Amino acid sequence: xxxxxxxxxxxxxxxxxxxxxxxxxxxxxxxxxxxxxxxxxxxxxxxxxxxxxxxxxxxxxxxxxxxxxxxxxxxxxxxxxxxxxxxxxxxxxxxxxxxxxxxxxxxxxxxxxxxxxxxxxxxxxxxxxxxxxxxxxxxxxxxxxxxxxxxxxxxxxxxxxxxxxxxxxxxxxxxxxxxxxxxxxxxxxxxxxxxxxxxxxxxxxxxxxxxxxxxxxxxxxxxxxxxxxxxxxxxxxxxxxxxxxxxxxxxxxxxxxxxxxxxxxxxxxxxxxxxxxxxxxxxxxxxxxxxxxxxxxxxxxxxxxxxxxxxxxxxxxxxxxxxxxxxxxxxxxxxxxxxxxxxxxxxxxxxxxxxxxxxxxxxxxxxxxxxxxxxxxxxxxxxxxxxxxxxxxxxxxxxxxxxxxxxxxxxxxxx
Numbered sequence: 001x002x003x004x005x006x007x008x009x010x011x012x013x014x015x016x017x018x019x020x021x022x023x024x025x026x027x028x029x030x031x032x033x034x035x036x037x038x039x040x041x042x043x044x045x046x047x048x049x050x051x052x053x054x055x056x057x058x059x060x061x062x063x064x065x066x067x068x069x070x071x072x073x074x075x076x077x078x079x080x081x082x083x084x085x086x087x088x089x090x091x092x093x094x095x096x097x098x099x100x101x102x103x104x105x106x107x108x109x110x111x112x113x114x115x116x117x118x119x120x121x122x123x124x125x126x127x128x129x130x131x132x133x134x135x136x137x138x139x140x141x142x143x144x145x146x147x148x149x150x151x152x153x154x155x156x157x158x159x160x161x162x163x164x165x166x167x168x169x170x171x172x173x174x175x176x177x178x179x180x181x182x183x184x185x186x187x188x189x190x191x192x193x194x195x196x197x198x199x200x201x202x203x204x205x206x207x208x209x210x211x212x213x214x215x216x217x218x219x220x221x222x223x224x225x226x227x228x229x230x231x232x233x234x235x236x237x238x239x240x241x242x243x244x245x246x247x248x249x250x251x252x253x254x255x256x257x258x259x260x261x262x263x264x265x266x267x268x269x270x271x272x273x274x275x276x277x278x279x280x281x282x283x284x285x286x287x288x289x290x291x292x293x294x295x296x297x298x299x300x301x302x303x304x305x306x307x308x309x310x311x312x313x314x315x316x317x318x319x320x321x322x323x324x325x326x327x328x329x330x331x332x333x334x335x336x337x338x339x340x341x342x343x344x345x346x347x348x349x350x351x352x353x354x355x356x357x358x359x360x361x362x363x364x365x366x367x368x369x370x371x372x373x374x375x376x377x378x379x380x381x382x383x384x385x386x387x388x389x390x391x392x393x394x395x396x397x398x399x400x401x402x403x404x405x406x407x408x409x410x411x412x413x414x415x
């Protein structure tokens with residue numbers, strides 16, 4: 001899934017990882033260790049086969065904060081793009097994208113959906129997706145008449161459940177084919193649940209906007225369009241960015257009710273060629289005694305593994321020994337070492353870089369019960385350590401050196 005890494009992309013990886021310990025928007029696979037088997041299984045059983053044939057699935061990712069949830073979701077995005085899926089990555093927060101308000105969740109999906117990029121720059125949003133679809137149609141029939149392209153539009157929007165969605169989508173695509181981009185943008189505002197001018201849309205037979213009452217039918221229509229437009233399907237990645245204790249009991253029940261319905265939509269196949277992943281920090285997220293809690297727990301109890309790829313729950317928290325964790329961190333560090341060398345067009349002395357990473361891995365494991373994730377702590381420390389090996393003459397590599405670097409990230413102060 002990863003080709004040759006160029007200097008700019010390598011620098012972007014080092015910059016992003018070193019600044020905040022966050023995975024980059026692209027290139028996460030280059031320093032991944034431990035998720036390869038899970039990704040391979042998801043690819044073989046879903047992205048390369050079942051989903052392309054019209055199937056759908058829901059997976060629940062469970063991993064503590066800083067434990068690799070976002071990293072894994074970014075890996076899924078790269079895999080999905082490679083298999084020609086459009087992808088929407090949505091960071092769920094109580095303020096911006098509360099899952100108990102499905103219309104706002106749909107709006108976030110529409111705003112973040114992105115087609116497989118030709119380069120490394122991602123242009124999210126429905127307008128970019130529609131333009132990509134039109135460009136593909138033109139490429140297939142470069143000398144074809146306009147009538148043939150209009151037939152492509154008809155095929156792409158046929159049998160959509162939400163008729164208002166269908167009319168707005170058809171108007172947007174027809175406007176793009178005719179070069180009327182402002183008119184297309186006006187339709188995309190409606191399709192993206194960004195508000196609407198009643199008078200203008202009524203002329204096209206479009207009544208009302210996208211709200212809680214029709215958010216699911218709009219999502220079903222979007223997934224069907226993506227497939228009929230020529231993409232393999234749609235991948236939606238939900239990332240619980242914050243804990244949700246601030247939600248009221250009623251809001252939590254709405255959230256879980258929406259999640260239950262989303263799981264059922266994939267099980268029924270009404271979301272065609274769709275992969276949905278929902279990442280949470282802890283399975284206790286579903287602790288509760290009402291019916292909706294039990295319903296969601298029942299639907300997410302089966303474990304995904306090699307012998308049960310139809311299982312729902314993917315556990316990202318590994319139960320490795322300290323020795324295995326040290327090996328894991330050194331593997332990640334070695335990959336960051338190679339990326340660093342590409343980023344700065346240099347060669348680091350292996351007699352310095354290798355022991356530096358070993359010292360840092362050992363020191364990080366001593367701090368793995370601190371508030372910061374030990375994986376995040378290690379990648380930040382590794383980038384800092386590699387920079388010192390690169391730039392600092394006569395650096396003394398010992399326990400004190402490693403402790404100073406690691407502690408600077410734990411405490412937030414200078415090393």
